Amino acid sequence: MKVAVYRKEHFNAAHRLHVSSWSQEENEKAFGLCNNANFHGHNYTLIVKVIGEPDKVTGYVIDLKVLSDLIKKHIIKKFDHKNLNLDVPDFKTINPTAENIAVVIWNILRKEIDKNLELKVTLYETERNFVEFPAS
Amino acid sequence: MKVAVYRKEHFNAAHRLHVSSWSQEENEKAFGLCNNANFHGHNYTLIVKVIGEPDKVTGYVIDLKVLSDLIKKHIIKKFDHKNLNLDVPDFKTINPTAENIAVVIWNILRKEIDKNLELKVTLYETERNFVEFPAS
Amino acid sequence: MKVAVYRKEHFNAAHRLHVSSWSQEENEKAFGLCNNANFHGHNYTLIVKVIGEPDKVTGYVIDLKVLSDLIKKHIIKKFDHKNLNLDVPDFKTINPTAENIAVVIWNILRKEIDKNLELKVTLYETERNFVEFPAS
Amino acid sequence: MKVAVYRKEHFNAAHRLHVSSWSQEENEKAFGLCNNANFHGHNYTLIVKVIGEPDKVTGYVIDLKVLSDLIKKHIIKKFDHKNLNLDVPDFKTINPTAENIAVVIWNILRKEIDKNLELKVTLYETERNFVEFPAS
Amino acid sequence: MKVAVYRKEHFNAAHRLHVSSWSQEENEKAFGLCNNANFHGHNYTLIVKVIGEPDKVTGYVIDLKVLSDLIKKHIIKKFDHKNLNLDVPDFKTINPTAENIAVVIWNILRKEIDKNLELKVTLYETERNFVEFPAS
């Protein structure tokens, strides 16, 4: 029977919400303070969930130390202390909402984790605003 | 593919657990201290989850500022700093357990949110006792 | 040299803020929603701090199990699942603000704890509103 | 319609990760610091989730006081302030990873809870490493 | 006798640590990732502490609703969803470390709060890095 394992990591980043094909007025109306031209920022909390059958000998679905190292190598190094709009190429053409950041992170990690294991990410932009992909 | 977004809000309310068709002894046996005739109270934490596809341009499933305003208008204004048994008509005939409060909140919010979006509510009565509707 | 030890406990209570010598208008102006005649409520979190020298043999300032039992016997039993205004005689003549509740708790516990030990209480009415007595 | 209810409890235990059929080198390679021969320990947080239809009269899926007492009787008494490897027979032949502890707890509680109610457990080994069984 | 009251608020901001009179190398050596030219950001948590004697009638040291409104008017409006280096004049000539932000906030609030009341601020840059001014 399958067990889900979770690892929580953190990164701190600047961003702004902005649709480049829109006018300044449209952007301000849609995104309000989040559209500030000089950016604002967040302490993002990332929870990565992996589902599979525990190994009969070790009792691990995946070694959480290994999962933590994968997240640090592929996500934290790329996102932490960065400006998501300017420093992370994935957001050159898409708006760095929490929803889009979660999908980008999932796509990166999906390539690094055994295909027999299911993957889900939860991303907290603040303690009160958070997202999950894929939704369940 | 679908993303879930979450918004956390708070309200503080008094309540008592009580079945009016029961004797005092039956109520005390079933609900113990929670049946105190003069009420007790809680800091309720409400998490509203909405599932849908992010808009291709904005990257939003639903603007969490809009969701927060809906919750404040339809739930917080009605429940916060109130006595659930005496001040909230929804509990005139049903017992304000966490389960029933969550169902009442879901029914109110379901009418306010686009039918293409799935809705779920989680309600914390205390940090250690909480409920989710619909269950998943 | 002195060490401080802390024990965290919880109680859930109803209350209203109300000055009986004032008119309804004065009370509403001063206390707003907190003056609701039918009460509202909170999950109060209480942190009791005791300062002293650790015993040279046991290494305890005070056994935190003993401190927890004292708090449960003298505070939790009296305040939990109660209406502070109606059920707790200490608030017959004083307004149950967080400040006053903290002072009442301190006065009760001060009599139960060795005079050689310093005592302080912190009381959370919500996660965002809390008080400390005596102030430091 | 079904509601999920949750109860959070705690226990503090020592353990080590170790496969008795492996050499010391294999164990150190697989489990690192977690293989320390003298054990280490954790404050485990256990969340038990029960899904069912609320009773039409009481509004309870299950009385959370009853659920809490079941957890204390069958789990906390057996695991709290214990050495999982030495004091808990369930781990004589299986490695006390978070995955395996969660499955053991689920198997114990499953026998104590009405068959019409679904059961799930979440176990936090640390704030950043946690598991869920069965996975969803 | 004096009671301390506390109010917790939040703001989200971008910043970079940078000393303009230093070379790029000196800045990178001193501040590492925090010196990123395109900024990064945080969810700052601000706790404002006010010490005084509770009013004998109301039981308030200061109405925490009033304190919250003061913080929102003078601090949150100025700092939230801003770039501290570019949008907040107070940091034109001083480096926006947590220490300096806390002192700037204290100086702003000190002018708005009754001189008979003591004032202290605690600022969390992350859950693991925080500062307090004045120190006690």
Add this chain to the structure above:
Amino acid sequence: MKVAVYRKEHFNAAHRLHVSSWSQEENEKAFGLCNNANFHGHNYTLIVKVIGEPDKVTGYVIDLKVLSDLIKKHIIKKFDHKNLNLDVPDFKTINPTAENIAVVIWNILRKEIDKNLELKVTLYETERNFVEFPAS
């Protein structure tokens, strides 16, 4: 004027409370479950507080990255995933209560931090039991 800066770290350890000069009965009476011969364990949370004047140029009291590295080198490496009674020589002759662990940590760190800076440590054994040294 002085600012306090804080850094939070974690370690997971096994221990038992035991006075070797006492009989088994005396130990059981004094320490109850905490005296279990096979040990139990905790996720300890350590908060290190350093007070000083921020540097006029950098704005730092002490670089929290430097403080974090000091804590990791001198405390975490020595305590994490260890048995405090068996693996840490400091507790060969003293009982590893939270009070004594905090004093031991303070004594180790005091030698590593500039004498012009004040030092204090807070140690959480559980979320509900914690200690501070020196007391304030």
